[in-house]
Amino acid sequence: xxxxxxxxxxxxxxxxxxxxxxxxxxxxxxxxxxxxxxxxxxxxxxxxxxxxxxxxxxxxxxxxxxxxxxxxxxxxxxxxxxxxxxxxxxxxxxxxxxxxxxxxxxxxxxxxxxxxxxxxxxxxxxxxxxxxxxxxxxxxxxxxxxxxxxxxxxxxxxxxxxxxxxxxxxxxxxxxxxxxxxxxxxxxxxxxxxxxxxxxxxxxxxxxxxxxxxxxxxxxxxxxxxxxxxxxxxxxxxxxxxxxxxxxxxxxxxxxxxxxxxxxxxxxxxxxxxxxxxxxxxxxxxxxxxxxxxxxxxxxxxxxxxxxxxxxxxxxxxxxxxxxxxxxxxxxxxxxxxxxxxxxxxxxxxxxxxxxxxxxxxxxxxxxxxxxxxxxxxxxxxxxxxxxxxxxxxxxxxxxxxxxxxxxxxxxxxxxxxxxxxxxx
Amino acid sequence: xxxxxxxxxxxxxxxxxxxxxxxxxxxxxxxxxxxxxxxxxxxxxxxxxxxxxxxxxxxxxxxxxxxxxxxxxxxxxxxxxxxxxxxxxxxxxxxxxxxxxx
Numbered sequence: 001x002x003x004x005x006x007x008x009x010x011x012x013x014x015x016x017x018x019x020x021x022x023x024x025x026x027x028x029x030x031x032x033x034x035x036x037x038x039x040x041x042x043x044x045x046x047x048x049x050x051x052x053x054x055x056x057x058x059x060x061x062x063x064x065x066x067x068x069x070x071x072x073x074x075x076x077x078x079x080x081x082x083x084x085x086x087x088x089x090x091x092x093x094x095x096x097x098x099x100x101x102x103x104x105x106x107x108x109x110x111x112x113x114x115x116x117x118x119x120x121x122x123x124x125x126x127x128x129x130x131x132x133x134x135x136x137x138x139x140x141x142x143x144x145x146x147x148x149x150x151x152x153x154x155x156x157x158x159x160x161x162x163x164x165x166x167x168x169x170x171x172x173x174x175x176x177x178x179x180x181x182x183x184x185x186x187x188x189x190x191x192x193x194x195x196x197x198x199x200x201x202x203x204x205x206x207x208x209x210x211x212x213x214x215x216x217x218x219x220x221x222x223x224x225x226x227x228x229x230x231x232x233x234x235x236x237x238x239x240x241x242x243x244x245x246x247x248x249x250x251x252x253x254x255x256x257x258x259x260x261x262x263x264x265x266x267x268x269x270x271x272x273x274x275x276x277x278x279x280x281x282x283x284x285x286x287x288x289x290x291x292x293x294x295x296x297x298x299x300x301x302x303x304x305x306x307x308x309x310x311x312x313x314x315x316x317x318x319x320x321x322x323x324x325x326x327x328x329x330x331x332x333x334x335x336x337x338x339x340x341x342x343x344x345x346x347x348x349x350x351x352x353x354x355x356x357x358x359x360x361x362x363x364x365x366x367x368x369x370x371x372x373x374x375x376x377x378x379x380x381x382x383x384x385x386x387x388x389x390x391x392x393x394x395x396x397x398x399x400x401x402x403x404x405x406x407x408x409x410x411x412x413x414x415x416x417x418x419x420x421x422x423x424x425x
Numbered sequence: 426x427x428x429x430x431x432x433x434x435x436x437x438x439x440x441x442x443x444x445x446x447x448x449x450x451x452x453x454x455x456x457x458x459x460x461x462x463x464x465x466x467x468x469x470x471x472x473x474x475x476x477x478x479x480x481x482x483x484x485x486x487x488x489x490x491x492x493x494x495x496x497x498x499x500x501x502x503x504x505x506x507x508x509x510x511x512x513x514x515x516x517x518x519x520x521x522x523x524x525x526x527x
């Protein structure tokens with residue numbers, strides 16, 4: 001093994017195994033014998049408020065772009081930055097340093113560090129197991145001792161092994177919890193970032209609602225656009241935050257009102273549909289009733305008048321045929337008349353059957369329609385109740401929304417009048 | 426011009442299938458358009474409203490140019506409505522993430 005010359009003291013040689021040679025390189029750090037300093041957690045990677053990569057660049061880029069854009073011809077002006085206005089900044093920030101990519105990066109780092117920590121953990125596990133076995137063995141030997149002196153000696157040994165075991169347990173516990181904490185922190189940090197982003201979006205929403213309310217109030221007072229723009233500048237932040245809070249409540253009640261009105265309309269439509277169905281069903285019941293009566297009348301007519309007459313005619317013709325000789329010139333005519341009369345009787349009998357069936361069928365349909373009508377009428381009553389309660393609810397929400405709007409207008413007036421007083425001063 | 430994208434949704438902890446994302450995106454754009462138009466109409470005088478109504482057949486560029494010329498806080502209106510809608514989405518995402526999923 002070659003030896004290195006110590007430049008500070010050239011007469012002294014340093015062995016390659018000398019700790020003085022340990023430098024800052026990754027390889028040297030890897031073979032550092034002190035496990036407590038080897039894999040130190042970098043607190044910056046686990047910080048909650050980790051800066052988003054590239055956000056400053058995005059803002060600068062946006063500003064320079066906006067300046068540049070103003071100088072360009074009107075046709076080319078309307079890029080995303082101009083159209084989206086202030087929101088563009090949010091989008092760029094999100095795109096350049098997204099939560100997911102940061103989570104992946106932190107996750108990869110945590111995994112790498114845990115991988116580097118793993119050999120140390122295994123070593124500690126073995127050491128702990130060995131210490132435990134040794135301690136248990138010493139305790140069993142203590143139990144077997146009988147003489148006082150031997151007990152004293154073995155008790156000392158047990159105490160020492162207990163101290164060693166405690167030390168190994170602590171060391172193992174620290175290493176394990178450090179590794180678990182890394183993995184958990186990645187997830188917690190991502191949740192924290194998501195939470196911050198959600199809060200940021202909500203804050204922007206509040207501010208935009210406040211700006212919108214102030215703009216609206218100024219327009220209602222007849223302010224010109226230039227005056228509105230001027231008035232919006234330098235409004236006190238604390239007051240605007242109050243306006244934002246009230247504006248969010250007003251916006252929420254506005255949405256609630258819209259939903260309630262929609263519900264009333266929907267329920268009303270259903271009720272109207274049921275009313276139309278009831279009316280149709282009523283008409284149908286009338287029709288079935290009429291048809292059943294008509295069928296009954298026809299059947300009675302056939303049964304009581306037409307069919308008996310046809311049967312009598314048939315019987316007369318049969319009698320006449322029996323009394324006529326076969327060689328009589330009228331015989332064939334009478335035979336034909338009998339056949340014709342038979343056909344009439346059969347036809348009438350068939351008609352009778354048809355009208356009887358028609359009467360039964362129409363009566364059945366009428367009965368079914370009546371049953372449906374009863375159900376529909378019940379449904380109509382229920383729907384009427386629902387429409388009434390939905391209307392009542394919508395009215396209550398309307399009152400609430402009017403109150404919220406009035407509160408908002410009051411808050412906006414306060415801020416505009418406060419500003420006015422400041423200007424007068 | 427798509428304001429809502431999957432990156433933004435993932436920032437809010439919302440993972441959607443392609444189909445669900447398409448329908449949410451469409452709903453978002455429609456709502457945004459409706460609100461922006463409502464705000465613009467409030468800004469316009471009656472002559473300007475008539476002028477805008479007569480531009481029904483005009484192209485997007487022409488319309489945009491007219492809006493920028495006649496609605497001086499057009500950018501503010503759009504950005505405010507975008508912020509309001511994104512804020513509502515953030516609110517919904519909290520409710521969405523608080524529901525235990527299988």
